[in-house]
Amino acid sequence: MSKGITAVHVTHEAIGKIGGIGAVLDGLFTSRAYTDAVGRSILISPLFSTEGDASNRLGPGGEVLYSSIDGMVKTSYYPAFRKIEELYNVNIVYGRRTFVDGQAGMKSSPEVILIDVTQIEKRPVNELKGRMFREFGIRSNLYEHLWEYEQYVRLAPPAIAALKAIGAAERDSSTIIISHEFMGMPTALAAKLDSTCDFRTVFYAHEVAPVRLIVEKNSGHDTMFYNVMKQARKMNLSVSEVFGDQSHFFKYALVDASRYCDNILAVGDNIVEELRFMAPEFSLADIDVSYNGVPAYEIGLAEKRRSKEKLQQYCENLLGYRPDFIFTHVTRLVMSKGLWRDLRVLEHIDSEFAALGSSAVMLVLSTEIGIRRKRDIYNMEATYNWPVAHHEGMPDLSGGEASFYTGVQEFNAKSRNVKVIFINQFGFTRDRCGARMPHDMEFMDIRKGSDVEFGQSIYEPFGIAQLEALSFGGICVISNVCGCMGFIKAVTDGAQTRNVIVADYTNLGDYNWSDLEDLQQINKEARDHIERNVSEKVALEICARLPKNDDESSKMLRSGFELARHMSWEVVAQDYVVKGLEKAIDKTHDKQVRLRA
Numbered sequence: 351m352s353k354g355i356t357a358v359h360v361t362h363e364a365i366g367k368i369g370g371i372g373a374v375l376d377g378l379f380t381s382r383a384y385t386d387a388v389g390r391s392i393l394i395s396p397l398f399s400t401e402g403d404a405s406n407r408l409g410p411g412g413e414v415l416y417s418s419i420d421g422m423v424k425t426s427y428y429p430a431f432r433k434i435e436e437l438y439n440v441n442i443v444y445g446r447r448t449f450v451d452g453q454a455g456m457k458s459s460p461e462v463i464l465i466d467v468t469q470i471e472k473r474p475v476n477e478l479k480g481r482m483f484r485e486f487g488i489r490s491n492l493y494e495h496l497w498e499y500e501q502y503v504r505l506a507p508p509a510i511a512a513l514k515a516i517g518a519a520e521r522d523s524s525t526i527i528i529s530h531e532f533m534g535m536p537t538a539l540a541a542k543l544d545s546t547c548d549f550r551t552v553f554y555a556h557e558v559a560p561v562r563l564i565v566e567k568n569s570g571h572d573t574m575f576y577n578v579m580k581q582a583r584k585m586n587l588s589v590s591e592v593f594g595d596q597s598h599f600f601k602y603a604l605v606d607a608s609r610y611c612d613n614i615l616a617v618g619d620n621i622v623e624e625l626r627f628m629a630p631e632f633s634l635a636d637i638d639v640s641y642n643g644v645p646a647y648e649i650g651l652a653e654k655r656r657s658k659e660k661l662q663q664y665c666e667n668l669l670g671y672r673p674d675f676i677f678t679h680v681t682r683l684v685m686s687k688g689l690w691r692d693l694r695v696l697e698h699i700d701s702e703f704a705a706l707g708s709s710a711v712m713l714v715l716s717t718e719i720g721i722r723r724k725r726d727i728y729n730m731e732a733t734y735n736w737p738v739a740h741h742e743g744m745p746d747l748s749g750g751e752a753s754f755y756t757g758v759q760e761f762n763a764k765s766r767n768v769k770v771i772f773i774n775q776f777g778f779t780r781d782r783c784g785a786r787m788p789h790d791m792e793f794m795d796i797r798k799g800s801d802v803e804f805g806q807s808i809y810e811p812f813g814i815a816q817l818e819a820l821s822f823g824g825i826c827v828i829s830n831v832c833g834c835m836g837f838i839k840a841v842t843d844g845a846q847t848r849n850v851i852v853a854d855y856t857n858l859g860d861y862n863w864s865d866l867e868d869l870q871q872i873n874k875e876a877r878d879h880i881e882r883n884v885s886e887k888v889a890l891e892i893c894a895r896l897p898k899n900d901d902e903s904s905k906m907l908r909s910g911f912e913l914a915r916h917m918s919w920e921v922v923a924q925d926y927v928v929k930g931l932e933k934a935i936d937k938t939h940d941k942q943v944r945l946r947a
Contacts, residue, residue: 356390356518356525357931360509360534364395364462365409365447369682370556370642371530373814374617377643377919379458380451384923387931391460392518394509394537396467396501397443408462411448418442419466430515438474438508441466444516453647463512467504474507478536481543486607488539493600502533506540519547524935526550529611532559532604538611550934553608554640555616557811558624559601564593566685570872571808572831573880576620576856578869579627585866589627592866602628608635612934615640615927617812618833636933640926641837642812643919646821648911649798651904654822657799660788665711667786668738668771675710675896678800680815683716683750683774688829690754691806691853693761694881695827696768698889703767706893712770712804714758715796718748721776731784737773747774798822802892806853807832820849821914823907825895827888830854834917841916848895849910853888855880 363372378384379391397407397419404420415425418432418441431442443464450457479490482503493499513519527549529538534553541549565575582592589596596602606628608614614637616622622639626632662672677696681687696712703709726745730736742752751774758770773783778796780787797803797818802825805816812833817826828835830852838850859880863869897903 354524355388357388357528358392359528360394360537361530362395362533364393376449378923379449380456381919381923383920385458387928393460393462395464396505397464407443408445408447414445416444427516434508434511439469439471440508465505465508467501470504475504478507478540482539486539488603488607496600499600503536506536509537510540521548526552526931526934528552528554530554531556532601535604535607551611552934553611553614555614555621558621559605560596560599561624562809565809569874570877573855573877574872581866581869588629612937613930615930617642619836620833621811638930640930641922642814643922644817644914644917646914646918649822654798657795660791660795661799664787673709673711675801676799677710677712677802678796679804680715683718686807686809688806688808692804693757694885695889698886700765700768702893710768715773715778717774717776718750727784737771800824821911823910825849827851837917847913851891853884855884859883
């Protein structure tokens with residue numbers, strides 16, 4: 351690839367990391383392999399709020415060069431932006447956002463374009479909707495009452511115009527529109543429909559949204575779905591033929607249209623299979639696996655011990671004793687993360703530890719809402735011993751948090767040697783979590799000091815968070831449906847590694863089912879039976895692998911870092927992402943690829 355490449359990332363995380371897409375952007379923009387291959391990077395998103403002033407428009411590390419909302423003009427693009435705003439009746443914010451990796455010493459400042467589409471002129475939007483129906487079969491009339499759909503369709507026409515205004519859409523140029531999930535698909539499709547420019551398009555599949563919905567809403571979860579999909583694929587059946595018509599779901603329509611892109615980057619092997627399961631036409635689409643990267647920082651045993659001691663001191667401040675081991679789960683509080691499975695594994699570990707005379711505390715750092723105010727945290731801590739105890743209702747437990755805490759209470763009431771502390775706060779410092787946390791605690795301490803990080807998801811396209819303790823010698827417990835498992839296999843050539851335990855909740859064990867209809871009937875009762883058996887095996891593996899002395903801890907540190915080093919963002923950018931972009935660039939743009947039957 352030449353330095354003439356322009357990569358346009360369309361995403362809702364253009365000005366801040368919310369989830370996995372933000373982590374991907376952080377990793378790519380601070381990767382030398384990516385920045386060497388891509389000469390110009392641009393982030394495009396709707397402007398979600400006009401509140402505040404120019405200093406906040408582009409988030410931390412952002413510099414606003416143009417904002418019609420704030421009357422700021424520091425760019426020669428001003429005349430072109432004004433024409434777009436008048437034509438489409440939108441407001442534009444333009445500037446740069448700086449991404450920094452302090453460990454690697456890498457920094458880059460991609461351009462950012464935010465567009466306020468709330469009052470957009472309807473004519474060009476309706477024209478695009480009409481063409482999207484005629485060319486790609488997308489029936490916008492079914493979804494345009496949903497703002498989550500409508501705003502991204504509205505974004506597309508002025509976004510393409512803005513790219514032309516800043517010289518990122520010249521004929522014979524190498525500009526790639528990268529749709530991160532469904533959000534960027536209208537812009538990618540608009541780019542394919544634009545005959546004046548030679549755009550390439552890539553769909554970055556961070557998940558398959560219709561599949562996530564099916565997995566989450568069915569009580570058999572991953573145990574049911576992946577067995578059904580495997581059998582259905584053998585029978586050449588699609589998701590709609592097995593689980594019913596999906597066209598009512600707007601994300602299905604947009605993800606289905608991704609097969610018209612010049613290439614698809616799938617963050618895990620299961621994502622490839624799930625896309626092929628979407629529709630038979632995906633068998634003709636170019637889909638490349640492009641795993642996510644894993645943070646790889648090398649530390650020594652003394653540094654790990656210091657972090658663990660902070661965590662042990664925190665537990666002693668909360669519970670009155672220092673546990674031998676620290677278990678952790680840092681995650682979003684959503685169904686797909688399968689948090690109840692952690693408790694099932696801990697039940698078996700508690701029995702083992704009772705016989706061994708060992709102890710552990712599990713720190714679950716997860717919340718449904720944003721950052722709680724410092725004064726609320728300190729008040730709850732002083733009033734009723736938060737986070738050991740909780741009260742339902744704000745500022746403490748939200749609905750989903752209360753539901754999980756019920757399970758925690760039940761576990762803690764029965765357990766002897768293992769306890770769970772549910773920290774429903776965003777962040778992990780004294781300022782965020784109260785006066786009983788050591789004054790020098792940093793977020794990275796929960797990563798460095800953890801003996802075991804849990805992540806037994808029911809749906810997990812990749813799972814970066816599950817492996818963030820890897821390079822610090824932690825044991826990472828993942829489910830077999832996590833996309834990161836494929837990357838681990840690729841790096842280790844399938845050999846077992848002491849630092850990773852894979853829980854296979856799709857293994858039917860003594861259930862002798864192969865008929866598709868029988869597999870579809872897998873429900874909570876059957877899944878519970880399988881989870882009880884699998885969780886016991888996982889618990890025994892954890893107990894066997896926990897380091898018993900400094901020598902074993904040092905070996906875990908070395909093997910964990912070595913594995914993480916081969917799964918870094920530098921490796922991902924060089925071996926997967928850049929090659930995927932190259933494939934899209936190499937396609938002849940004037941050839942209209944029609945994948946529909």
